[in-house]
Amino acid sequence: MDEIWSLEHLATVTEAIEAHTEPDDVICAFWSGYTFEAGRQFAPGTDNHFGIEISERLTLEEKLEYRILGKELLLALVEERRVSMIVLGTWMNSINTGVRQEHMPVLLGALRDNYEVVETIGEVKLCLRKEGGGPIP
Numbered sequence: 095m096d097e098i099w100s101l102e103h104l105a106t107v108t109e110a111i112e113a114h115t116e117p118d119d120v121i122c123a124f125w126s127g128y129t130f131e132a133g134r135q136f137a138p139g140t141d142n143h144f145g146i147e148i149s150e151r152l153t154l155e156e157k158l159e160y161r162i163l164g165k166e167l168l169l170a171l172v173e174e175r176r177v178s179m180i181v182l183g184t185w186m187n188s189i190n191t192g193v194r195q196e197h198m199p200v201l202l203g204a205l206r207d208n209y210e211v212v213e214t215i216g217e218v219k220l221c222l223r224k225e226g227g228g229p230i231p
Contacts (some may be wrong), residue, residue, distance in 0.1 A: 097216065098183075098216060098217060098218070103215070104127065104128075104131060105218065106215055107128055107181075107215050107218050107220075108128065108132045109177065110133045110215060110220055111132040111134065111181065111220065112132050112133075113124075114179060114212055114213065114220060114222060115132070115134055115178050115179050116178075117134065118135060119134055119135065119178035119179065120134070120135040120136070120137050120176065120177045120178060121134045121135070121177055121178060121179040121180070122131075122137040122140050122168075122171060122177045122179070122180045122181070123135065123140060123180075123181035124140070124146070124181065124182070125134065125181075126140060126142065126182075128139055128181050129141075129181075134179075137163070137171055137176065138161060138163070138164055138167070138171075138178045139157070139162055139163030139164075139167055141160050141161065142161070142162070144162055145160075145161070145162035146162070146163055146164070146168075148162065149162050149163065149164035149165065150164070150165075152164065154166055165197050165201065168201060169197075169200065169201055169204060170179060172201065172205050172208055172209070173204045173207075173208065174206040175199060175208050175209075175223050177223075178222065178223060179220060179221060179222055179223075180209055180221040181218065181219070181220055181221070182219040182221060183216070183217045183218035183219055184217065189222075202225050205221065207224075208223065208224060209221035209222060209223055209224060210222060210224050218230055
């Protein structure tokens with residue numbers, strides 16, 4: 095079994111999320127198990143980690159109706175710093191295959207501008223809003 099799917103790895107990542115966030119914080123994790131296990135709030139559209147894979151086939155209205163995180167909603171979430179933490183690593187293949195590659199530089203640029211990696215656990219990176227970075231009204 096791949097180490098990233100072990101219970102030990104899950105416990106380590108969960109403990110790190112808990113150490114860097116508060117119980118009522120909203121986080122964006124591309125594998126919903128981290129958010130659930132850490133007892134944090136799901137960013138809208140991240141409670142189903144399969145959603146992003148179909149997001150390009152839906153209209154914006156359908157994404158909102160079905161609570162599916164698509165590139166437009168993900169970009170707004172990052173640019174407007176709507177979440178305390180973004181967890182990268184596990185289940186990123188959904189992003190790589192579910193979002194058109196020409197949109198990736200914009201998403202990555204917004205992530206780099208608004209969040210910083212505070213801890214790396216294997217291939218998982220925990221990113222917090224940058225200093226002074228509360229949600230932008």
